[in-house]
Amino acid sequence: MARTAKSKGKNSLTIGIDLGGTKIAAGLCREGEVLHKVVVPTNAAQGFDAVVAAMAEAARQAMGDTDPAAVRGVGVGAAGQIDSQTGAVLYAPNLNWRQAPLGQKLAEALRLPVRVVNDVRAATMAEWKYGAGKGLHSFINIFLGTGVGSGLVLNGTLCEGATNTAGEIGHICLDPAGPLCGCGHAGCFEAYSSGRGIENEVKRRLQAGAPSALREKVGARLDQITGPLIGQAAREGDPLALEVLAWAGRHLGLVLANLHTLLNPQKILLGGGVMALADFFLPAAREAMHRHILSVADRGEDLLGRARFENDAVLLGGSALFA
Numbered sequence: 072m073a074r075t076a077k078s079k080g081k082n083s084l085t086i087g088i089d090l091g092g093t094k095i096a097a098g099l100c101r102e103g104e105v106l107h108k109v110v111v112p113t114n115a116a117q118g119f120d121a122v123v124a125a126m127a128e129a130a131r132q133a134m135g136d137t138d139p140a141a142v143r144g145v146g147v148g149a150a151g152q153i154d155s156q157t158g159a160v161l162y163a164p165n166l167n168w169r170q171a172p173l174g175q176k177l178a179e180a181l182r183l184p185v186r187v188v189n190d191v192r193a194a195t196m197a198e199w200k201y202g203a204g205k206g207l208h209s210f211i212n213i214f215l216g217t218g219v220g221s222g223l224v225l226n227g228t229l230c231e232g233a234t235n236t237a238g239e240i241g242h243i244c245l246d247p248a249g250p251l252c253g254c255g256h257a258g259c260f261e262a263y264s265s266g267r268g269i270e271n272e273v274k275r276r277l278q279a280g281a282p283s284a285l286r287e288k289v290g291a292r293l294d295q296i297t298g299p300l301i302g303q304a305a306r307e308g309d310p311l312a313l314e315v316l317a318w319a320g321r322h323l324g325l326v327l328a329n330l331h332t333l334l335n336p337q338k339i340l341l342g343g344g345v346m347a348l349a350d351f352f353l354p355a356a357r358e359a360m361h362r363h364i365l366s367v368a369d370r371g372e373d374l375l376g377r378a379r380f381e382n383d384a385v386l387l388g389g390s391a392l393f394a
């Protein structure tokens with residue numbers, strides 16, 4: 072089969088690795104398809120060298136009988152601040168790493184080229200090359216999970232910024248007197264529209280005495296308030312759950328409008344676990360977005376899309392670094 076000049080004689084196999092705080096997923100991939108995936112625990116407490124060894128072993132298992140010479144390279148998506156030029160993890164709080172030479176050590180262990188990028192930017196690569204961003208030159212990929220992250224593709228380039236933090240939209244300040252964020256600042260977007268932000272607001276309103284069926288479900292155990300429980304309450308028509316989700320949606324809409332005003336993307340993709348509750352917050356988000364967007368730039372409903380990949384997004388994005 073004529074697979075061709077672009078691959079310079081090698082085939083199109085690559086390895087993608089999703090390095091998370093609790094698990095490592097490594098996959099042998101070909102052009103957006105995961106051929107064989109291996110998941111192992113990260114065991115971050117055992118330290119940097121042990122995690123690199125676990126990543127290398129997972130990559131070997133994912134390769135199986137494949138000749139390493141047939142693999143173009145290994146692309147890693149890792150949470151935290153990454154220097155993608157050197158492959159070093161500058162700061163990863165979930166792994167307790169600072170200035171960790173991940174790319175270099177993994178390349179030595181596997182004897183393959185290795186590149187490392189931030190995990191949300193890896194997921195953005197996956198959408199760009201194989202998913203809902205395919206064919207676009209300017210789009211924003213927003214991940215609404217426990218926290219909020221985003222990746223920016225602008226004029227055909229994945230944007231990293233001067234110190235590799237471009238796209239940290241979770242920490243855009245919406246209100247200096249707003250709820251406290253995990254970063255230590257007040258009123259960050261993440262404190263409103265992330266999974267954690269939504270849970271915390273539900274807890275605050277329950278503590279303030281707001282009536283809700285959630286009170287009967289958890290009693291005094293407010294730590295048992297979770298996203299799925301809030302979703303269940305919303306589906307049952309609980310006013311507190313519905314109000315908080317609309318509140319999260321309004322703040323999301325403000326950020327979407329501001330991002331659009333600043334960057335004028337073709338599309339904004341939304342993904343992450345919080346999207347399971349989209350029915351309850353997206354109408355408010357759309358309403359706020361269209362109200363605040365510059366009318367001359369507003370292209371209507373077309374602007375928002377759903378990210379295609381869920382669990383394999385970071386792994387596939389890693390693999391795309393060598394595609």
Ligand SMILES: [Zn+2]
Pocket residue numbers: 241242252253254255256259261
């Ligand atoms: Zn913050």
